[in-house]
Amino acid sequence: MKPTDTSNPDYFHKVVDCQWACPAHTNIPEYIRLIAQGRYADAYLLNRESNVFPGILGRVCDRPCEPACRRGRVDEKPVAICRLKRVAADNRGDISKRLPQIPKQKNGKRIACVGAGCASLTVANDLMPLGYEFVIFEKQHEPGGLMRTNIPAFRLPAQVLTEEIDMIVDMGVDLRLNQPISSMRTLLQQGFDAIFVGSGAPRGKNLDIPGRYDDTAHVHIGIDWLESVAFGHINSIGKRVLIIGAGNTAMDCCRSSLRLGAHDVKVMARKPLSMTKASDWELEEAVEESVEMVECHSPKEFVIKNGRIAGMLFEVMEYQDDHGKLKSRVVAEKFYPADDIVLAIGQENAFPWIESDIGIELDKWHVPVVDKTTMQSTRPGIFFGGDSAFGPKNIIWAVEHGHQAAISIHKYCHGEDLTDRLAYAMNLTSTKMGIHEWSYSNSFDPSVRRLVPHVSLKERFKKINIEVELGFSAEQAQVEVERCLNCDIQTVFFAPLCIECDACIDICPTACLTITANGDEDELRGRLKAPAENRQQPLFVSAALKQTGRVMVKDEDQCVHCGLCAERCPTAAWDMQRSVLKIPYAGDQNPQPAPQRRTA
Amino acid sequence: MSFMQKPKVSHSQRLHNELGLSLRDYEGSMSTLCAGCGHDSITAAIIQAFWELNIEPHKVAKMSGIGCSSKTPAYFLSQAHGINAVHGRMPSIATGANAADRNLYYIGVSGDGDSLSIGLGQFIHALRRNLNMLYIIENNGVYGLTKGQFSASADVGSKAKKGEVNLQPPIDPAIAALTLGGSFVARSFSGDKAQLVPLIKAGIMHNGFAMLDVLSPCVTFNDHEDSTKSYAHTRQFYHPAVHADFIPSKQPIRAAYDNGDAMPVELHDGSTVVLRKVSKDYNPTDRAQAYSYLHAHQKRGEIVTGLLYIDEAQREMHELSNTVGQALRDLPYSELCPGSAALEELQSQYC
Numbered sequence: 001m002k003p004t005d006t007s008n009p010d011y012f013h014k015v016v017d018c019q020w021a022c023p024a025h026t027n028i029p030e031y032i033r034l035i036a037q038g039r040y041a042d043a044y045l046l047n048r049e050s051n052v053f054p055g056i057l058g059r060v061c062d063r064p065c066e067p068a069c070r071r072g073r074v075d076e077k078p079v080a081i082c083r084l085k086r087v088a089a090d091n092r093g094d095i096s097k098r099l100p101q102i103p104k105q106k107n108g109k110r111i112a113c114v115g116a117g118c119a120s121l122t123v124a125n126d127l128m129p130l131g132y133e134f135v136i137f138e139k140q141h142e143p144g145g146l147m148r149t150n151i152p153a154f155r156l157p158a159q160v161l162t163e164e165i166d167m168i169v170d171m172g173v174d175l176r177l178n179q180p181i182s183s184m185r186t187l188l189q190q191g192f193d194a195i196f197v198g199s200g201a202p203r204g205k206n207l208d209i210p211g212r213y214d215d216t217a218h219v220h221i222g223i224d225w226l227e228s229v230a231f232g233h234i235n236s237i238g239k240r241v242l243i244i245g246a247g248n249t250a251m252d253c254c255r256s257s258l259r260l261g262a263h264d265v266k267v268m269a270r271k272p273l274s275m276t277k278a279s280d281w282e283l284e285e286a287v288e289e290s291v292e293m294v295e296c297h298s299p300k301e302f303v304i305k306n307g308r309i310a311g312m313l314f315e316v317m318e319y320q321d322d323h324g325k326l327k328s329r330v331v332a333e334k335f336y337p338a339d340d341i342v343l344a345i346g347q348e349n350a351f352p353w354i355e356s357d358i359g360i361e362l363d364k365w366h367v368p369v370v371d372k373t374t375m376q377s378t379r380p381g382i383f384f385g386g387d388s389a390f391g392p393k394n395i396i397w398a399v400e401h402g403h404q405a406a407i408s409i410h411k412y413c414h415g416e417d418l419t420d421r422l423a424y425a426m427n428l429t430s431t432k433m434g435i436h437e438w439s440y441s442n443s444f445d446p447s448v449r450r451l452v453p454h455v456s457l458k459e460r461f462k463k464i465n466i467e468v469e470l471g472f473s474a475e476q477a478q479v480e481v482e483r484c485l486n487c488d489i490q491t492v493f494f495a496p497l498c499i500e501c502d503a504c505i506d507i508c509p510t511a512c513l514t515i516t517a518n519g520d521e522d523e524l525r526g527r528l529k530a531p532a533e534n535r536q537q538p539l540f541v542s543a544a545l546k547q548t549g550r551v552m553v554k555d556e557d558q559c560v561h562c563g564l565c566a567e568r569c570p571t572a573a574w575d576m577q578r579s580v581l582k583i584p585y586a587g588d589q590n591p592q593p594a595p596q597r598r599t600a
Numbered sequence: 601m602s603f604m605q606k607p608k609v610s611h612s613q614r615l616h617n618e619l620g621l622s623l624r625d626y627e628g629s630m631s632t633l634c635a636g637c638g639h640d641s642i643t644a645a646i647i648q649a650f651w652e653l654n655i656e657p658h659k660v661a662k663m664s665g666i667g668c669s670s671k672t673p674a675y676f677l678s679q680a681h682g683i684n685a686v687h688g689r690m691p692s693i694a695t696g697a698n699a700a701d702r703n704l705y706y707i708g709v710s711g712d713g714d715s716l717s718i719g720l721g722q723f724i725h726a727l728r729r730n731l732n733m734l735y736i737i738e739n740n741g742v743y744g745l746t747k748g749q750f751s752a753s754a755d756v757g758s759k760a761k762k763g764e765v766n767l768q769p770p771i772d773p774a775i776a777a778l779t780l781g782g783s784f785v786a787r788s789f790s791g792d793k794a795q796l797v798p799l800i801k802a803g804i805m806h807n808g809f810a811m812l813d814v815l816s817p818c819v820t821f822n823d824h825e826d827s828t829k830s831y832a833h834t835r836q837f838y839h840p841a842v843h844a845d846f847i848p849s850k851q852p853i854r855a856a857y858d859n860g861d862a863m864p865v866e867l868h869d870g871s872t873v874v875l876r877k878v879s880k881d882y883n884p885t886d887r888a889q890a891y892s893y894l895h896a897h898q899k900r901g902e903i904v905t906g907l908l909y910i911d912e913a914q915r916e917m918h919e920l921s922n923t924v925g926q927a928l929r930d931l932p933y934s935e936l937c938p939g940s941a942a943l944e945e946l947q948s949q950y951c
Contacts, residue, residue: 074609436603444607499831500791501636501819506644509607530615547835560609570636570819 001521003543003551006492009426012579014538015556016487018081021068023400024050025424025583028065028081029488033440035088036481041095043088050583052122052168052399055160058086059469060151062279062394070485073534074510074560077449079483080472087477089160100129102171107131109413112192114181117145118395119198119386121168122402126586127409128171135192136173139180140231143169146200146387147395149227150249152256153465184354184382194381194409197368198398201387203350207244207343211302218309219302222249222344229256229464238339240264242312244299246273250344251282254291257342259464266336268312269295271326272319285468289457294336298328303335311337347392367391374418375405383408406586422584428577431489432566438576440489442563444509445482452476486561490579493552495543497573500550504565504574505529510558513565518544518551528555605630618654626651628678632671636823638790638816638831639668639738643675645793646707646736649800650677653848660705661697665690665719668745669711669738669816688719691726691735695917698731701927702918705804706733712753713743716771720752723773727782727809732916734803734810737773738790740818741829748821759826772898774908777811778891783914784810785890786844787905789834790817798873799907801846807868808916815903828901839897842884842906843876865910875907884909 006012014020018028027046034043047054051061061082069078109132113120116138124134142148143165147156169175181187187195204221206212212219218238222245228234241262243254246269254265267286269276273295276283287293297314304310316332349367354360359379361369368377370384377384385401387393408418431439453470460466472480505513511530518524521539525532532539537557544551566574608624616622626647631640650660657679664670666687673682681704685693694708715723715737726735741754750758753773754766777785784806788796796814803810815834817823823830828837849870863875863884875884883889890909897904918925928936 443604444609446608499636499819499823500835501638501817501831502641502644502791502793503636506640507606509609547832558609560607562604562607564604564606568635568640570634570823 001518001524001539001541001551003495004538004540006540009424009581011538012426012428012488012490013424013581015490015559016579016581017068017070018065018079019488019581021064022051023064023397024403025581026050026065027488027581029484029486030580031088032079032081032084032481032484033486035084035477036441040088040091041093041098044092044095045098047085047088049585050399050403051396052125052402053118053164053395054085055089055164056118056147056156057395058082058084058089059160060147060156061085061396064396070487070560071483074485074558075446075448079485080449080452080480083450083452083469083472084477084480086471090471096167099167100171102128103131105131106133109133109193110135110191111409112137112187112190112195114187114195114197115139115145115199115386115388116143116165116175116177117198117200117386117398118147119388119398119402119405120145120196121165122399123196123198123385123406123409124171124173125168126403126406128168128173130410130587132413134173136175137179137181137187138175138177141177143175143177145198146202146223149230150223150252152226152252152259153230154255154259154460154468155252157465157467182353184360185358188358193413194383196383196385196405196409197377197388198384198386198402199351199388201347201349201392203348204343205346205348207299207345209299209301211304214302214304215307215309218340220340220342222253222342223347225342226252226256229260234260235464236261238262240311240338241266241340241342242336242338243267243342243344244312245269245344245346246271246293246295247277247344247346248279248282249347250342251278251286253342253344254286255289256464257340258289258291259461262340264292266292266294268297268299268314268336269293270298270317272296288454289460297334298330300333302341309338309341311335312341347387349388349391351388373404373421374408375401376408376412376418381412403585407584410586422588422590424584425582427580427582428490428492429580431563431576431578436567438489438563440486440576440578441482442486442489442561442576444485444560444562445479447479447483449483450476450480487559488579489561489563489576491540491554491559491561491563491565492575492577493540493542493554494573494575495545495552497571498542498545498552499571499573500545500547501570503568503570507564507568509562509564510560512555512557512559514553515545515550516553524553525555528553530555530558532557617651619656621651623647623651625679626657626677628673628675631675633668634744634818634820636819637668638740638814638818639672640675641790641793642709642736642738642796642814642816643672645790645796645800647676648793648797649804652797653801653804655705655804659703660707661694661701663690663694663697663706663708663733665710665714667711667714667743668740668818669709669736670714672709672738673707688714688717688722690714691719691722691731694733695726695729695731698733698917699923699928701929702732702923702925703927706731707804708733708735710735710737712737712739712741712751712773716752716773720771724776724780727777727780727811729920730781730783730808730914730916732808732918734800734806734812736800736803736812736814738816739773739813739829740816740822741770741827742818742822744818744821748818753829755828758828759824761821761824772894773811773813774904775891775894775898778887778894778909781914782811782909783808783911783916784907785909786811786907787813787815787903789815789838789903789905791831791835792838792905795840795843795905798844798846802844802867802873802907805846805867805869805871806910807912808914834903837902839902839904840906841878841882841893841897841904842908843878844907845874845876847872847874865912867912873907873910875910878906885911887911
């Protein structure tokens with residue numbers, strides 16, 4: 001193999017599995033260290049830089065970081081990253097003075113946003129400090145978009161939502177509530193310099209099977225129903241409820257039903273539960289509340305008796321894997337009685353307000369054609385983000401779309417090329433403090449993942465807005481932070497210094513280092529000290545070593561970043577260096593590269 | 601040394617030997633030696649060898665004297681027995697322990713100071729009585745614990761860190777062992793585990809005194825440019841003469857050995873050492889030839905390594921003195937100490 005090019009920022013970035021997996025590339029290990037030091041406000045602000053809504057995401061993020069977490073590969077359970085984020089948010093204190101300053105002198109550019117959800121708010125958050133003026137049009141009487149209407153208050157309290165939205169609105173955003181946009185053409189005529197559409201994917205999918213329209217009062221579309229619940233328009237439901245679909249919306253629907261008077265709630269999945277799109281933790285929480293999960297049941301008919309819904313008839317399915325394709329077959333039919341039925345089978349984009357002749361191209365699913373990098377539609381100056389761009393994803397993706405759209409809008413308003421974007425950069429600084437001292441907690445803590453305390457099952461149903469998760473106590477957080485392996489403290493190798501004494505190889509607790517003759521990757525992976533079986537994780541290969549011409553190989557898969565290789569290295573050929581990913585945001589200039597501290 | 605313990609991460613314990621033990625189960629406490637010390641590498645090789653041999657750690661006795669090398673038994677096989685003896689006197693203690701229980705595996709770890717200076721007399725007598733043990737000399741040419749004075753194995757012309765030149769000729773433990781009738785003479789290098797681990801295994805299974813001289817650079821006091829015991833110098837003048845492959849008794853020997861390149865030697869317990877010779881004219885069972893080969897290459901400044909000489913037929917101490925097969929603690933007390941009447945009867949034979 002060729003020597004690994006660690007000057008490419010992607011190499012060390014990928015070692016930080018959580019940060020690599022996060023759409024917004026939040027610097028997770030660094031904020032966990034700040035929490036460990038009790039610097040909650042600093043941790044919060046570091047979070048806010050990339051993900052804008054730490055308090056909200058600390059509760060309801062989709063957490064792509066956690067399945068990626070190295071700790072999950074080393075000893076089963078990942079670090080409770082999301083819960084730690086909440087610790088920072090809950091304990092941050094007053095940070096209002098540390099938020100970006102908004103210039104009084106504006107730059108004369110006016111931007112319109114459609115929808116006051118997380119994507120639009122992120123764009124405003126990035127551009128307000130640069131002197132832009134923002135008008136956000138929102139059809140509801142409160143901002144927040146799907147965060148407010150679709151996430152029940154028992155998971156995300158309204159106060160948390162309001163606080164973090166206000167941080168942005170208070171920058172001076174002209175937020176126009178109760179003002180739905182019904183025509184893009186009219187909006188275009190108002191003379192904005194750019195328009196950002198962050199209106200979400202607001203249409204719940206329907207299930208058009210017999211009986212659907214015979215008792216519409218008791219058949220609900222999931223996301224619309226959740227919205228009505230959120231705004232207090234609905235405050236009761238029948239005793240027996242069937243939720244059709246088993247995604248995260250279904251989990252919110254079933255748990256909301258329990259809080260509105262239902263006793264017998266079943267989630268009906270068409271496929272096996274192992275294939276559900278719901279997050280594990282949301283599924284677990286629903287099961288904890290005695291929601292019954294019924295799998296392999298495909299809806300056939302709404303059953304109506306005396307003009308009122310009586311239940312639903314299902315086809316019981318059997319699935320077989322046929323060369324990677326899932327084959328289904330009906331094995332039986334079964335009737336489930338119900339007083340109410342909630343459809344939570346997905347949602348889609350809807351743009352009835354975008355005229356077809358104004359240059360915004362829609363594809364065959366009536367979704368706008370949006371550039372994945374610039375977030376610009378086919379009409380220059382109109383940008384999309386969040387669910388409205390590429391269909392339903394999640395909050396953290398919407399935030400990242402917002403950041404990218406903000407960069408584009410800034411360039412667009414200054415007549416710059418949208419595709420000429422700053423690249424990610426990486427800065428490395430040594431963490432060496434003394435002969436065997438590092439500026440991070442390098443010892444491996446074998447503690448198991450802490451469980452977050454919940455409000456008791458007796459208490460939590462008393463009101464619809466009792467937040468179920470209590471968040472970590474200070475003691476729990478102190479243990480959980482130490483579980484983080486500090487993957488951003490990189491093992492940096494200087495081949496010319498190595499004397500091949502084997503000290504690093506002998507001490508490595510996970511046998512991830514080998515000095516051996518070079519070879520091609522497949523062959524090399526097989527003859528390392530511990531075979532490198534996880535091909536998702538790269539091998540680091542050094543330049544040829546001075547004394548024997550062999551190479552140092554590191555399998556990145558299992559490294560616990562304990563720094564023992566560097567402690568045992570007599571020539572400091574290994575060093576533990578903190579990597580900081582420089583993420584470009586709107587208005588950033590090309591930074592001068594940091595001077596190289598050490599020449600090999 | 602490090603302030604923290606080597607973490608026990610589950611991944612590192614997933615490979616198991618026939619006893620169901622992981623490599624980590626053969627470790628000891630954290631080393632307090634200097635970072636990069638060759639001794640730590642030898643420790644790792646010992647751990648690897650015992651693990652691969654499927655030897656239960658409590659069936660092993662670790663013996664050592666004084667010095668950096670002699671600290672290392674603390675760093676492997678924490679479940680084994682061990683004595684850290686007086687400086688240079690480890691061979692006597694090992695003889696006593698072996699006399700009392702011949703059924704343990706004995707491994708002695710000594711250094712060039714412990715074995716070639718203060719303990720030279722002890723070392724050569726243990727060798728002479730062919731005590732059944734593996735005797736490793738971790739050889740770095742300096743007294744590391746007292747800050748780098750030349751030891752008895754320092755080469756003529758080698759410079760100390762501050763510049764003094766060594767003028768006295770070295771004692772070469774391999775040549776000493778050959779001339780004194782050693783039954784197993786080997787040399788290796790801490791930086792070459794591929795060679796070292798099989799040699800340790802063969803030495804453990806050899807029936808008699810297995811002398812293994814391991815060049816083990818002192819990174820702190822003897823790894824500079826003008827040292828002849830540095831990593832760089834050792835690699836430059838490295839001359840492997842014989843590769844030894846250790847094959848446990850249960851495994852069939854598959855390879856065919858033609859043209860005298862390889863030579864299988866069966867050990868006492870049925871396992872085999874296959875000697876693959878780098879130079880065809882070298883015969884590791886011919887003492888005189890081994891001596892002259894070593895001598896010739898030493899003159900050229902080369903470091904000859906490998907299993908240099910082996911004679912599995914030599915009788916070890918217990919066989920020479922016709923002692924019982926059991927450990928003394930397993931003998932019934934009446935046999936171990938037959939009483940004063942028996943003593944008198946014995947003495948009356950000499951009247």
